[in-house]
Amino acid sequence: MLHTYLLSIQDQDPTKPLESFGEKLSYGGQMLLLGMATVFAVLCILWACLVIFKMLFHDLPAKKTKTADTVEQTVTEPVVEQTDDGEIIAAIAAAIAMAESECEHVKFRVVSFRRK
């Protein structure tokens, strides 16, 4: 079915306007379906890859930290609060966006986010 669609689209000369209403409807409809299907297919493959990413790579740093912690148990280090950086950045970014949209005269810019 898909192959037939591809052939019928490729048979047309794309440099010339289509003549009849039926031709336009059929050609445009096929391209719409094919185009959207291709975009969805490619992005769904990427989605699947990102899900695999999460399984493969997401926990890597955490495991490394654990190992490091076990090895260096005897060394006394200052305890770093385990908070979610993404969460903090999201909150700050949202607050800035709100401030910018409310007061256009705001005269500041964010140079960096740093934890104290």
Add this chain to the structure above:
Amino acid sequence: MLDAIKNFLGTTGVAQLFADSNWWQYLVMYVIVGVLFYLAIVKKYEPLLLMPIAFGMLLANLPGADLIHLDFFFDDYYISVEGGKIVGTLANDFTQFLQAIPNALYSITDSSIVFDFSEATLASAGTTMDAVNATFQEFLGNAATLTDGALHIKMSHVIKEVINNGGLVDILYLGVKLGVYPSLIFLGVGAMTDFTPLIANPKSLLMGAGAQLGVFAAFFFALFLGFSPMEAGAIGIIGGADGPTAILVTKELAPHLLGAIAIAAYSYMALIPIIQPPFMRLLTTEKERKIKMTNLRTVSKVEKVVFPIIVTAIVCLVIPAAAPLVGFLMLGNLFNVSGVSDRLSKTAQNELINIVTIFLGVSVGATANAENFLKPQTLYIIALGLCAFIISTCGGLITGKIMCKLSGGKINPLIGSAGVSAVPMAARVAQDEGRKADPSNFLLMHAMGPNVAGVIGSAVAAGVFLSFFA
């Protein structure tokens, strides 16, 4: 003395302007340029792009300035048929080629030459295709190609013409014609874009895909307005809300529409805060707009580094035509996230993208001269571009609504509208609309996921058109 003054006055732009029977077209173009300057400077809508584009338009519409010769970039300038006579800079060579091959192989009409290289015709004329090709090589081999009866001027010949006889903007326009600028802009965009929200919430990709609906819908409608499929593809890509993508596709598929399409694409991108909100409110309920989304998970550095490499490999393997856009977008991102190429990342984000933006803006604006721009086609393109933006917004929102239902109300459908690309403006609009429904609702980071997915989605949609038509 008086003659000298008269001669001098005759050479001024004002004299040349009013000597032209279409002088009023220039005045209309000045009004359009004024509107674009107003949008860029006073309203601050996409000033970095609209300002050079408007200035390029101004330069292109100053009689006598001779900064750009668009003719150089079209085959007709070199060889064409007018009233049954062959004209153009290569007319002599082409005539000699025609005289050297049998008459039965071609027929000249009032405005075109039709070749018939079918085996039967070649046999009855007592020649072969190899012999015809050899003759063509002898007379026109350095300047043109003849494939399947279609004649095309070689880019190397166009470049030679531009260097010998072109103006400043002609030389800058080569970057558009060769597809260099859009890729370099994407390099900078990639270096500036944070894909973390997308990696943290890969479902966003679906909204980026849904928001490409306007691209193909505008293609569909353009066919009904009398555009050829190639022109319709170039017009449809306006719905991708991505300037460099629109320029890359248009220069391949319909270079004669470049000015109108680029101006429509950038103007609508600038007007997103005005275009999108009514449809966002129309397609979502108050309850849906108030949905608060849970915080995104943290993303490891390994994920960030592997992401651009994998995306490039997958997208370019499936749609090789998207490689110039997706490849450079991801290369820029890799510069940024790898942490080992700060200098390259900073250059891509600042100096490089700024320089290319100036060249791109001026040269694209300069393609919009009165003769090319003031046609009914331009009005159609502007109307279709608006349709494309609206349908893309609706496509993203509908995908968002479906995902909201499927997730049991955990996804705010407003973020779907950000799938139209236009980073980060569309995400900000989603944030603003969410906050209007509930002041404590912060959707910006969530909307960035579909927003950057839209950049990839529009590059894929561009790849679809290029695969079919280029």
